[in-house]
Amino acid sequence: MSIELSAEVAAAVADGTPVVALESTLLAHGLPAGRNHEVGVRLEETVRAAGAVPATIAVLDGTARVGLSADELARVCGSDMLKLSLRDLGPAFAMRRDGATTVASTAALAHRAGICMFATGGLGGVHLAMPGEQAWDISADLDVLAATPVTVVCSGVKSVLDIAATVEVLETRSVPVLGYRTDHFPAFYRRESAFGVPWRVDTPEEAAAVIAAHGETGSSGVLLVNPVPTEFEMDTDLHHRLLTDGMALLRERGVRGKDVTPVLLEHFHTASGGVSLTANIELVAANTRVAAEVAVAQSRR
Structure with a gap:
């Protein structure tokens, strides 16, 4: 695997300084231009403020970079990046492409780099089925988490997914879920x-104590779910209306499979007047702070 750690991250991993991995798909594909770089910088500063080292992960020129320079972070936020899940890393390495890493690929690369803590917004899950159909689209995030001993701090899964099925898959895969x-x-x-x-x-x-104990009994990762801060939670009625209208939009356009979630999220962002975008940013920042605090607590055990 073509992977390079920044000097700061390599030194932190070597001497036991707490490190928090951060994904790049959120920046390249989940946030609008301009805001994405601002958020990328904020997340790294949040990790540092808690006493840990940030390791934003992306693939640049066919090499997985664990810990980005200021120029590399700007490149991720300002370039046309491929979206790389775990299955896409091999082709991207061989063809020397640029790409942003998803939860699945970020977790795998973090583990390979010796990093066991990862903060993100929401975990991928089981996609909702259209009326009269059965959902077969299940995010690779779930299987990677089941097989990779990394703790993922997130705000659950997006409400545009099938939460019941996702929770069941996590139980079946023996992934501990901590609220x-x-x-x-x-x-x-x-x-x-x-x-x-x-x-x-x-x-x-x-x-940190639960994560350590799980490491002695299981081989999966751990899911630590942290709710969106109260002041940024979306109003119930607004959320219900957006989801109802979004599902109608999917039926109207005949959207299926992996295209369902991106279309629904874009609908949320545009139809909510920015409310969902603000919630997204603030919950990621809160998850990053929690991940860094837990990483610091782990380092003191």
């Missing part, structure tokens, strides 16, 4: 879904 100061599985823009979490932790130290 961070919550008893409910979050739904990205909303703090609570209809589903609970099997375990709750209330401090970084408690989370």
Whole structure:
């Protein structure tokens, strides 16, 4: 595998300094130009403020870069980047392409680099089926998390996904789900879904202890779910209207499979007047802070 760690990240991994991996698909494909670079810088500063080292991950010129320079971060945010899941890394390496890493590929590369903590916005999951159909589109994030000993801090899965099926897949794959100061599985823009979490932790130290104990008994990653901050949660009525209208839009356009989520998210961003975009940014920032605090607590054990 073609992978290079920045000097800062390599030194931190070698001496046990806490490191937090950050994905690049959020920046290249999830946020508008201009705002994406601002958010990328903010997330790295958030990690540093908590006492850890940020490691934003992307593929540049066919090499996985773990920890980006200022110029490389700007390149990710300003260039036309491929979206690379785990299955896409080999072709991108061989063809020397540029690409932004998803949750699945970021987790795999972080593990390869010796990093066990990863912050993101939302985990991929089982896609909603259109009426009269069965959903077969399941995000690679779930299987990678089941096979990769990395802790992913996120705000659950997006409400445009099938949350019930996603929670069931996580249970089947034996992935521990920890609610961070919550008893409910979050739904990205909303703090609570209809589903609970099997375990709750209330401090970084408690989370670190559970993660360490799981490492002695299981080989999967851990999902630490952190709800969107209360002040940025989307209004219930607005969320319901956007989701209902979005599903009608899918039927009207005949959208299927992997195209469902991007179309729904774009609908949320445009029809909410920026409310969903602000929620997205703030929940990622909150997850990054929690991940860094837990990483620091792990380093002190």
